[in-house]
Amino acid sequence: MTRLALQDHARLSVAPMMDWTDRHCRAFHRVLSRQVLLYTEMVTSAALVRGGAKHLLGFDAAEHPVALQLGGSDPAELAEATAMGVAQGYAEVNLNVGCPSDRVQSGCFGAVLMKDPALVAHCVEAMIDATDGVPVTVKCRIGVDDQVPGDVLPDFLRRMGDAGVRRAIVHARMAWLQGLSPKENRDVPPLDHGLVHAMKDRFPDMHLSVNGGIASLDAALSHLRAVDGVMIGRAAYHDPAGILLRADSAIWGVEDSCGDPVAAALAMVPHIEGHLARGGRLAHVTRHMMGLFAGRPGARHWRRVLSERANRPGAGVEVLRDALDGVVSAAA
Incomplete structure (x- = not known):
């Protein structure tokens, strides 16, 4: 920083x-x-x-x-x-x-x-x-x-x-x-x-x-x-x-932290894994990430996957990756 x-x-x-x-x-x-x-x-x-x-x-x-x-x-x-x-x-x-x-x-x-x-x-x-x-x-x-x-x-x-x-x-x-x-x-x-x-x-x-x-x-x-x-x-x-x-x-006037929202989502993986390792739920983190793709292709898929699956017992980073796959596909 x-x-x-x-x-x-x-x-x-x-x-x-x-x-x-x-x-x-x-x-x-x-x-x-x-x-x-x-x-x-x-x-x-x-x-x-x-x-x-x-x-x-x-x-x-x-x-x-x-x-x-x-x-x-x-x-x-x-x-x-x-x-x-x-x-x-x-x-x-x-x-x-x-x-x-x-x-x-x-x-x-x-x-x-x-x-x-x-x-x-x-x-x-x-x-x-x-x-x-x-x-x-x-x-x-x-x-x-x-x-x-x-x-x-x-x-x-x-x-x-x-x-x-x-x-x-x-x-x-x-x-x-x-x-x-x-x-x-x-x-x-x-x-x-x-x-x-x-x-x-x-x-x-x-x-x-x-x-x-x-x-x-x-x-x-x-x-x-x-x-x-x-x-x-x-x-x-x-x-x-x-x-x-x-x-x-x-x-x-300095370099931006992330190039795009997909990179930002992936950059959250270590934080998410640490939280899960301490017994937390995926939704504790991803509820704050719902708007990451607001106004962009795939935003609805992103929100739907996270809202439906992130609070399930045992939900892990694979849910985030599935949500991202839909975003990437929609933008292609």
Whole structure:
């Protein structure tokens, strides 16, 4: 992997997504791009500090650069969880101030914290004090409920900067905590990428990434003319090759990791064999690979074989190879 500063890797990142960006997903995305910054699923500080769930911190060194995202609102607890993440070897610790789920609201963390920026500032100060130079970042919304984004967002970012945060990721939508489901909160509130772009002029010394509704690598390149970084979530998951396969050359000017999706699938075989040898199931890995051939000949065959056979007891890499045979035949 080319040696870059972490903020350079952050020119493109894959968003933390619950139930999706586990270690197998990250291993797959790393095969597609050596440079993209990867994130864990959100892990609550309470689960780590009070729940003894240290297994949630597990990752493979091959995933680097990889960041840990934490959820919580207790400064001391977040500081302890941050220290645990740093000790585990994560390159960054990120605080979630954007998730709108009911479960997150009831725990007083996620997007609801946009209403209490002073508390968030205390949290990140405590987290920064618990690190040894490892960056602490924040992922937030442009506002929640009846807040005015043009007033709230610059004040929030100013407070984060005063607390020592040097990099922030902004999901360019409001979070409407009453009346919308978490899924609707990802689509219904209108996007305001322009507001996030304007924040770069207001805060030239802060590394700012924009997130939300960015569905192609070309769109990411366009945003990079205005901000420092782009974070992509669902599009990177559902069309990973379309987003990541040529990202290294397009964004960082280095050789791409894989020449094509078939090569990427074959490059996952050692990871799959290792997982199977430890007693895991094929589907634990291949469920993240369903979109690899999105929009390409053979995509339907690929999805059908994996969805029908990968979860069967004893399923091995031969299932992946059978799925690939259909793709290759369709493209011939």
